[in-house]
Amino acid sequence: MAFCPECKKEMPTTAIVCPHCGYDFPASSLSKKSARTGFAYSPLADAALIVGMLAATAGAALMGYLSLIALFSGNLRFALVDGPITCLILLSSLVVFLRVQQAD
Numbered sequence: 001m002a003f004c005p006e007c008k009k010e011m012p013t014t015a016i017v018c019p020h021c022g023y024d025f026p027a028s029s030l031s032k033k034s035a036r037t038g039f040a041y042s043p044l045a046d047a048a049l050i051v052g053m054l055a056a057t058a059g060a061a062l063m064g065y066l067s068l069i070a071l072f073s074g075n076l077r078f079a080l081v082d083g084p085i086t087c088l089i090l091l092s093s094l095v096v097f098l099r100v101q102q103a104d
């Protein structure tokens with residue numbers, strides 16, 4: 001059991017609104033705490049996220065560079081299709097990583 005900070009009465013830990021006084025708990029309280037456990041919020045996951053971001057950044061830069069080289073060496077299919085698509089995929093995964101970090 002948990003206690004309502006407003007009326008001090010007992011209430012279920014799963015409640016998002018106090019059944020006695022109707023106090024509406026802020027998003028950062030009870031339910032969020034229990035939801036934010038496990039591997040996804042462990043330090044290891046944070047490290048994986050950072051490594052993923054670095055890999056996506058480096059990969060996107062590398063693909064842009066390889067596309068330029070391919071363009072000058074006459075490999076147009078790679079320069080105009082494969083390279084840019086891979087680069088965009090890496091950049092979009094970087095956006096996903098950044099959004100995940102902002103959500104914390």
Ligand SMILES: [Zn+2]
Nearest residue numbers: 004007018021
């Ligand atoms: Zn209450």
